[in-house]
Amino acid sequence: MEDRARQAYNARRNFRNKKFQAGCYAPFVSLYFRTNGDVIACCKNQTFVLGNVSQQRLEDIWRGAQISTLRKALANYRFESGCEFCEWQVQGGAYESAYPWVFEEFPVSSMEPEWPAMIEFAGSNTCNFECIMCYGELSSAIRARRDRLPPLPKVYSEQFFQDLRKFLPHLKRAKFFGGEPFLSHECFRIWDLMMADGLSIPCHVTTNGSQYNPKVERVLKALPISLSISIDGVTKETLEKIRVNADYERLIANLHRFRDYTRRRKTYLGLSYCLMRQNWHEFGEFLLFADRLGSEVFVNTVIDPSDCSLYTLPPKELSDIADNLEAQSSMLRNRLSLNRHIWENTIKAIRGSANERQVEGVDRIKESAAEARRDGPDDNRNPLFAAWKIQDEGRYAEALTEALKTPETDPNYYHALCLCGHLRRVTGDLTGAARDLDRAIQLAARRPEAYFYRAWLWLEQKQTNKGIADALCARELVCEGDWIRDTDVNEVFERLQNQR
Numbered sequence: 001m002e003d004r005a006r007q008a009y010n011a012r013r014n015f016r017n018k019k020f021q022a023g024c025y026a027p028f029v030s031l032y033f034r035t036n037g038d039v040i041a042c043c044k045n046q047t048f049v050l051g052n053v054s055q056q057r058l059e060d061i062w063r064g065a066q067i068s069t070l071r072k073a074l075a076n077y078r079f080e081s082g083c084e085f086c087e088w089q090v091q092g093g094a095y096e097s098a099y100p101w102v103f104e105e106f107p108v109s110s111m112e113p114e115w116p117a118m119i120e121f122a123g124s125n126t127c128n129f130e131c132i133m134c135y136g137e138l139s140s141a142i143r144a145r146r147d148r149l150p151p152l153p154k155v156y157s158e159q160f161f162q163d164l165r166k167f168l169p170h171l172k173r174a175k176f177f178g179g180e181p182f183l184s185h186e187c188f189r190i191w192d193l194m195m196a197d198g199l200s201i202p203c204h205v206t207t208n209g210s211q212y213n214p215k216v217e218r219v220l221k222a223l224p225i226s227l228s229i230s231i232d233g234v235t236k237e238t239l240e241k242i243r244v245n246a247d248y249e250r251l252i253a254n255l256h257r258f259r260d261y262t263r264r265r266k267t268y269l270g271l272s273y274c275l276m277r278q279n280w281h282e283f284g285e286f287l288l289f290a291d292r293l294g295s296e297v298f299v300n301t302v303i304d305p306s307d308c309s310l311y312t313l314p315p316k317e318l319s320d321i322a323d324n325l326e327a328q329s330s331m332l333r334n335r336l337s338l339n340r341h342i343w344e345n346t347i348k349a350i351r352g353s354a355n356e357r358q359v360e361g362v363d364r365i366k367e368s369a370a371e372a373r374r375d376g377p378d379d380n381r382n383p384l385f386a387a388w389k390i391q392d393e394g395r396y397a398e399a400l401t402e403a404l405k406t407p408e409t410d411p412n413y414y415h416a417l418c419l420c421g422h423l424r425r426v427t428g429d430l431t432g433a434a435r436d437l438d439r440a441i442q443l444a445a446r447r448p449e450a451y452f453y454r455a456w457l458w459l460e461q462k463q464t465n466k467g468i469a470d471a472l473c474a475r476e477l478v479c480e481g482d483w484i485r486d487t488d489v490n491e492v493f494e495r496l497q498n499q500r
Helices: 003-011 058-062 065-075 084-091 099-103 140-145 158-170 185-196 214-222 236-242 248-265 280-293 315-327 340-352 356-374 383-392 396-403 413-426 430-443 449-460 464-477 486-499
Strands: 030-033 038-040 118-121 173-176 203-207 225-230 269-275 297-301
Touching: 003 084, 058 065, 058 158, 084 099, 084 356, 118 185, 158 185, 173 185, 185 203, 185 214, 225 248, 236 248, 248 269, 269 280, 280 297, 280 315, 280 340, 297 340, 315 340, 383 396, 383 413, 396 413, 413 430, 413 449, 430 449, 449 464, 449 486, 464 486
Parallel strands: 030 118, 118 173, 173 203, 203 225, 225 269, 269 297
Antiparallel strands: 030 038
């Protein structure tokens, strides 16, 4: 980092509870868990992987050589180890909104701290929304319906949760992201551990606001839960266009229920806003809405996809947006209170990035993110992923040949059996289809997919009662965010009913 930027950045920081200065304290205080089992320091650094829970024990990751390397780099204000996004923010003058501020509150007394003060858990992509700026690693609905890929394997084992149990008493905060945390088995597993051990760790859940039910209420009652509700528009039209599958009226009703809860528990309710090309025009009205609710707004900086990002616009267009927002300031400054500084800092951040140097920085960040995704779980070398894509091209026999290469040790073996059963049925091998689907049900009797495919098999064989029984099992087990939907199950159920 350039000396001038470093000095300006440090001038706005308070190092009172820190033994030493560093560009960011994330690897000293926090661990972040991704859907594929990778452990990173924070959500902004996706490329410098500290370890993977399927290959290493959690304590070995926290005390390992990889995290030590990142700590030393940031203690020297070197951001090249995957921290380019935050360096880009600071170089653009966005000191107060730069992501390292998230970690500033925690004391740091050693270069090799004994325990993290915070965990950030995004270990599941289970989600019922298909937001336009999101992608399959963070939304099972997108993965199934937009990407046409099988579900991600479940990598968080019982061993991981037992290892995590030793860390929990030392935490000052636990954060839960998604997917949608209130649909995630993994999140509820961690909350159950906290409750079983009598812990009262302050938790922060970033939610899409669609879930409010007895299962959620049980967690809210047992633990001090603060919430950030992701709402990317103040009008029904904008919100539902961005957050695909959202119901505006239901979300607003749940928002007020969550607000009432946080007031009773004296916890925090904030709103998250992904500021993008599609909604910047509503930003001022959104801050006024948040002020009326008594909630502070956290502004997410969107870099990818390009057609959503403000920061991939030419500098002149970005400067024009800053001018447009600034023109509203005389009206808004007197009306805004809680979120006035959010308005001012956001305009400053946009204007600070309206130059060629910052645009070049965005390109570097995007290249780094693309590299991280190329190494992700959707590698075409995996036979199941390849089979899924070949099937979409209508080449069913070739897809079956590819899917059969999936070894029994593969975490997605259940889904490979389901796909093989489906492909055998459409290619006429009904006996083989029944064998694969029976085996899949033996492996995962609480998953809906095999029952769904077997219901279709019974339909073709005119075994109506067996088909209806399987369709009812699938209907009972299917959840929001699964890659088969209620409408899919209802279709086969109705056909079976008509066959009677």
